[in-house]
Amino acid sequence: MHNYGLAVDFIIVSDDGKLALWTEAEKWTRVPAMAKSLVFDWGDFESFRDFPHLGMSGGLSTRDLQKGWRPNLISRVASAISENEAERENG
Ligand SMILES: [Zn+2]
Numbered sequence: 001m002h003n004y005g006l007a008v009d010f011i012i013v014s015d016d017g018k019l020a021l022w023t024e025a026e027k028w029t030r031v032p033a034m035a036k037s038l039v040f041d042w043g044d045f046e047s048f049r050d051f052p053h054l055g056m057s058g059g060l061s062t063r064d065l066q067k068g069w070r071p072n073l074i075s076r077v078a079s080a081i082s083e084n085e086a087e088r089e090n091g
Contacts, residue, residue, distance in 0.1 A: 004065045007055040037084060039076045 001007035012021045012028060021027065028051055032042040035054050043050030058071020 001055040001057055001062075001065075004070075006057060006065075006071065007053060009052045010054065011052055038080045039073055 012024050014021055036042055039056055040054040041057055043053030056073055058073055058076060060069055060071050
């Protein structure tokens with residue numbers, strides 16, 4: 001996904017930004033939960049866990065991307081925003 005510009009890797013840092021926090025379990029699950037509520041896939045793959053990884057495959061596989069297909073992320077983002085707004089309005 002990185003090769004197609006559809007992924008980023010992130011790191012959790014201390015409040016002063018000087019230390020990488022690899023053991024902050026609560027933060028390592030909160031960030032992906034927020035990202036997954038938008039259009040990101042998180043790196044909790046069946047084959048291995050890559051917690052710092054967020055992808056935007058839009059459900060496409062690497063094989064699909066190799067064929068030239070690209071995810072329709074705009075409609076997915078619009079849909080995710082609508083769902084988040086509806087959840088907020090409903091409490
Ligand atoms: Zn990655």
